[in-house]
Amino acid sequence: MNEVIIVKIGMADLNIASGGESLKTTGLGSCVGLTLHDAQIGLAGMAHIMLPSSDIAREGQLNVAKYADTAVPELIARLKAGGANIRRLVAKLAGGAQMFAFSNGSDSMRIGPRNVESTKLALAAHDIPIIAEDTGGNFGRTIEFSSSSGMLTIRSVQNGVKEI
Amino acid sequence: MELFSNNAEFKMDVLREVGNIGAGHAATALSRLLDKPVDMAVPKVSFIPFEEIAERVGGAEEIVVAIFLRVEGEAPGNMFFLMSQFQARALLQGLLSFEQSSDGPSYTEMEMSALSEIGNILAGSYLSSLADLTGLPLSPTVPAIAVDMAGAILTYGLVQFGTMGDEALLIDTTFMEDDRKAEGHFFFIPDPESFERLFRALGVPI
Numbered sequence: 001m002n003e004v005i006i007v008k009i010g011m012a013d014l015n016i017a018s019g020g021e022s023l024k025t026t027g028l029g030s031c032v033g034l035t036l037h038d039a040q041i042g043l044a045g046m047a048h049i050m051l052p053s054s055d056i057a058r059e060g061q062l063n064v065a066k067y068a069d070t071a072v073p074e075l076i077a078r079l080k081a082g083g084a085n086i087r088r089l090v091a092k093l094a095g096g097a098q099m100f101a102f103s104n105g106s107d108s109m110r111i112g113p114r115n116v117e118s119t120k121l122a123l124a125a126h127d128i129p130i131i132a133e134d135t136g137g138n139f140g141r142t143i144e145f146s147s148s149s150g151m152l153t154i155r156s157v158q159n160g161v162k163e164i
Numbered sequence: 165m166e167l168f169s170n171n172a173e174f175k176m177d178v179l180r181e182v183g184n185i186g187a188g189h190a191a192t193a194l195s196r197l198l199d200k201p202v203d204m205a206v207p208k209v210s211f212i213p214f215e216e217i218a219e220r221v222g223g224a225e226e227i228v229v230a231i232f233l234r235v236e237g238e239a240p241g242n243m244f245f246l247m248s249q250f251q252a253r254a255l256l257q258g259l260l261s262f263e264q265s266s267d268g269p270s271y272t273e274m275e276m277s278a279l280s281e282i283g284n285i286l287a288g289s290y291l292s293s294l295a296d297l298t299g300l301p302l303s304p305t306v307p308a309i310a311v312d313m314a315g316a317i318l319t320y321g322l323v324q325f326g327t328m329g330d331e332a333l334l335i336d337t338t339f340m341e342d343d344r345k346a347e348g349h350f351f352f353i354p355d356p357e358s359f360e361r362l363f364r365a366l367g368v369p370i
Contacts, residue, residue, distance in 0.1 A: 010215045011214045011315075012330060026225050027314065027315020027319070029316030029318075030316075030319060030320055031319055050319065050323075059327065097316070099310050099317055100232050100308035100310055100320060139312055140315065142225055142313065157311070157312050
């Protein structure tokens, strides 16, 4: 059996893979791991989204992969360039946890749920259905996505391995 | 950051000294708690890409015990006290003679509460020495604790830097307990706006 080639996605990063390759990102906490898949041509994309909206950006050169509202269109554009049909794309989401619980939670402490909400809004704007998600909770996740099967494998410390 | 376009080396040195004094007091507190010597490395201060921060504690997927608290006051920021699981177990046994409840990453409520309190004491001594040094009021929030992947935990403290770029300025001090060869990390990540206030308070030309 051939080793599956794994394309690693860093924090605030995105990329696409095909031909049976897998996409992987490690240590998602409040960040959201978004995957998009075109099953017909076996093309997959993944983004490791850190913040909900680029409105709060104060950086000179915007890293579009970092923000939900800019990462979603960028990932779609990359997949389209790779031959995907936007009408066939389906999404899966993981992450968006609240790693620490605070009683007087200020807004920045709720960053995980806000990342999830914002990613969903951006997907809805492009009419992309979310077919599975494993979001929220208070634990970290490592995810791997197969471009051939469209299976998302989620590993966490407390809950072991889960496939969605 | 623009603030570091002038005298960057000197400013980094000042932050290293901030780490030295803060973590020095925390190390003393830990040493008193354990009743044994605790060594401390020279603090590392630099801009680190987000991606590499978890490497300091063994990689994004390394399971660590982390006590997090938010620093409030004139120079707000995020503070983490990070330990390996081995170190956390050693602390519980050495300090409180707790029987080990398990080998894995699960801790009893009592153990979590004890570790949290240790983090609270250490962070408190770090911050009060820093407040004395700068004359700025600084106070920690109630600590929160998590046992999870280092990458997942640390990103939590990077949100404030996230809007500015892809790296954070981190004051990292390592503790070593000489007989157990275990180590813990103190990460102090002042909010980007806090650096100027810290420098002004310490009389550093901006």
